[in-house]
Amino acid sequence: MNSEPLLEVEDLDVHFGTEQGLLGRFFGDDSVVRAVDDVSLEIGEDDVVALVGESGCGKTTLGKAMIGLQEPTNGSVRYRGQDIWEARTGESEIPYSKIRRSLQMIHQDAGNSLDPNRTVFENLSPALKKWRPELNLVERRELVQTMLETVGLTPASDYASRYPHQLSGGEAQRTVVVRAMLLEPDLILADEAVSALDVSLRVNMMNLLLDLQDMFSTSFVFISHNMSNARYLAGKADGRIAVMYLGRIVEIGPPDEIINNPQHPYTKSLIWATSGLSEIDEPIESPPLREIDVPDPEDPPSGCRFHTRCPEAREACTEESPELTPVGETPRHEAACYYARDDREYWNSDPLPGLEGESGGGSERDPRSAGAD
Numbered sequence: 001m002n003s004e005p006l007l008e009v010e011d012l013d014v015h016f017g018t019e020q021g022l023l024g025r026f027f028g029d030d031s032v033v034r035a036v037d038d039v040s041l042e043i044g045e046d047d048v049v050a051l052v053g054e055s056g057c058g059k060t061t062l063g064k065a066m067i068g069l070q071e072p073t074n075g076s077v078r079y080r081g082q083d084i085w086e087a088r089t090g091e092s093e094i095p096y097s098k099i100r101r102s103l104q105m106i107h108q109d110a111g112n113s114l115d116p117n118r119t120v121f122e123n124l125s126p127a128l129k130k131w132r133p134e135l136n137l138v139e140r141r142e143l144v145q146t147m148l149e150t151v152g153l154t155p156a157s158d159y160a161s162r163y164p165h166q167l168s169g170g171e172a173q174r175t176v177v178v179r180a181m182l183l184e185p186d187l188i189l190a191d192e193a194v195s196a197l198d199v200s201l202r203v204n205m206m207n208l209l210l211d212l213q214d215m216f217s218t219s220f221v222f223i224s225h226n227m228s229n230a231r232y233l234a235g236k237a238d239g240r241i242a243v244m245y246l247g248r249i250v251e252i253g254p255p256d257e258i259i260n261n262p263q264h265p266y267t268k269s270l271i272w273a274t275s276g277l278s279e280i281d282e283p284i285e286s287p288p289l290r291e292i293d294v295p296d297p298e299d300p301p302s303g304c305r306f307h308t309r310c311p312e313a314r315e316a317c318t319e320e321s322p323e324l325t326p327v328g329e330t331p332r333h334e335a336a337c338y339y340a341r342d343d344r345e346y347w348n349s350d351p352l353p354g355l356e357g358e359s360g361g362g363s364e365r366d367p368r369s370a371g372a373d
């Protein structure tokens with residue numbers, strides 16, 4: 001990975017106001033969903049990050065903000081040093097059109113993003129016409145067919161003249177991937193790009209994305225609620241897994257570390273929920289959670305947002321939200337958890353009611369009992 005980041009997300013918030021009606025507004029009840037809250041993340045050249053977390057934790061919102069499709073409430077996203085939203089709204093060193101072309105997205109529902117009344121070539125050609133005006137029709141056709149061949153849609157001339165309804169789900173998805181790749185982007189956001197496919201096609205599709213990533217050195221952000229897929233994609237590409245919970249990244253690191261040496265209790269619960277994932281999997285009957293229900297994102301818990309479900313939670317966790325900090329020996333492994341970093345204030349505070357004396361309270365890791373400072 002090159003040292004200069006391709007994308008820098010800094011202190012990013014994306015908050016959505018919710019419809020309250022006249023009465024709610026009159027009484028000042030302006031509820032806000034903090035879909036993304038204080039997220040910082042760097043994506044390098046030729047870098048791969050798999051973003052995982054439960055439904056509604058903010059993965060798509062963060063992804064869209066990263067490629068300029070969602071306006072931040074606070075904070076910034078910079079592409080090669082240029083603030084994307086400043087570029088969009090005014091003067092900039094890198095024109096917004098260049099940024100737009102460089103940051104592409106592949107949606108889950110490929111079929112719907114193709115025009116049903118146009119052939120594959122006609123679906124793919126307009127973007128080329130716009131962004132590669134130097135190419136004539138013959139050259140555009142050649143390029144489209146070469147890319148169709150690259151993704152295994154052969155004979156390419158046959159596929160180029162098909163209509164979307166003549167494609168299977170996997171073929172439509174490959175067509176959408178070609179459309180994104182034709183623009184030679186620096187980064188592709190693949191939002192649940194394989195989850196709509198049959199299980200048998202998923203691995204093929206993931207392998208294709210990895211091959212393209214390798215061939216063109218394109219950076220990828222894969223959004224997935226599935227830890228196995230995240231591990232496969234980030235593992236093969238020597239990338240990272242970022243775990244999101246209620247708008248925040250709570251742990252990030254190399255896939256082997258995240259899976260076999262998770263530090264955040266939420267990551268542990270995700271791994272628990274995915275059978276056969278961890279090499280150190282010990283059969284635990286019940287989920288490593290105090291509370292199954294996810295809190296209301298309009299009214300998230302104070303302090304660490306996971307504290308209401310966390311088996312390691314102490315009073316300190318209800319007061320302040322821990323920052324992502326390096327954990328363990330492995331570079332690039334960070335967790336936002338007091339327990340993971342043997343925080344003194346945490347260990348000096350009381351376990352939450354109902355957790356006193358439980359094994360989950362982590363007393364055997366208490367650095368005070370080990371004589372740590």
Ligand SMILES: Nc1ncnc2c1ncn2[C@@H]1O[C@H](COP(=O)(O)OP(=O)(O)OP(=O)(O)O)[C@@H](O)[C@H]1O
Nearest residue numbers: 016033035054055056057058059060061062225297
């Ligand atoms: N345009 C919007 N207006 C209001 N709330 C929104 C909007 N978009 C997303 N949200 C809310 O923001 C939160 C995060 O949504 P988001 O779609 O980013 O989560 P996600 O992790 O991608 O979920 P999923 O895996 O189900 O797609 C959710 O509570 C969602 O209801």
